[in-house]
Amino acid sequence: MQSDRRACAPKTIRRRRPDSLAVSQETDKELVRRVKKGDRLAFDLLFTRYQHRIHHLVLRYVRDPEDALDVTQEAFIRAYRALPQFRGDSQFYTWMYRIAVNTAKHHLAARDRRPGTIAMEDEESTAVPESLWDLDDPESLLARDELQAVIFKALAALPEEQRLAVTLFEFDGLSYEEIGQVLECPVNTVRSRIFRAREAIDVAMRPLLGRGGTRT
Secondary structure, X not given: OHHHHHHXXXXXXXXXXXXXXXXXXXXXHHHHHHHHOOOHHHHHHHHHHHXXXXXXXXXXXXXXXXXXXXXXXXXXXXXXXXXXXXXXOOOHHHHHHHHHHHHHHHHHHHOOOOOOOOOOOOOOOOOOOHHHOOOOOHHHHHOHHHHHHHHHHHHHHOOHHHHHHHHHHHOXXXXXXXXXXXXXXXXXXXXXXXXXXXXXXXXXXXXXXXXXXXXX
């Protein structure tokens, strides 16, 4: 079993982002087609393309950096094994996100742990998307760092389903439809979760911004 695991495992996750010139310009669909024909290099290219995004997603569940790396690796292994059954009804990265979420949940369930907060020390997860705040005056701009801390604290306090929905939308840029595919729930449910998450974030920001209204 261990030898089989090594045989299908993708390359180890790199800490540095690869040179963009070295990344294949082929579409995900073309690379998936190559993998299904037995081309291992094509999957390595998919791995290179999405390793950091998947790792950041896993970190929203698994706080320990080493565990997150292991879970990310396991998610790609599962994806590689399941790829022959991938029909292409959704985008590859949406399908990959769903596998990563399920792998992270399985990891936590096996250890009887709750999802952790977003890892603020992660180099690409620290910048809060501007759509989560309305900075339209100089005083608000001066409070940027404090606002980020408040927003991350508010995100950490959200129920898991709301936190994941809003971070997939705001941090990863997924559409409502894509988030629905990842979380396996209706689009209206996704909209509701994101709306409630934004409301909670607005409430947390009010004392700092001195505003009484909610997001419109």
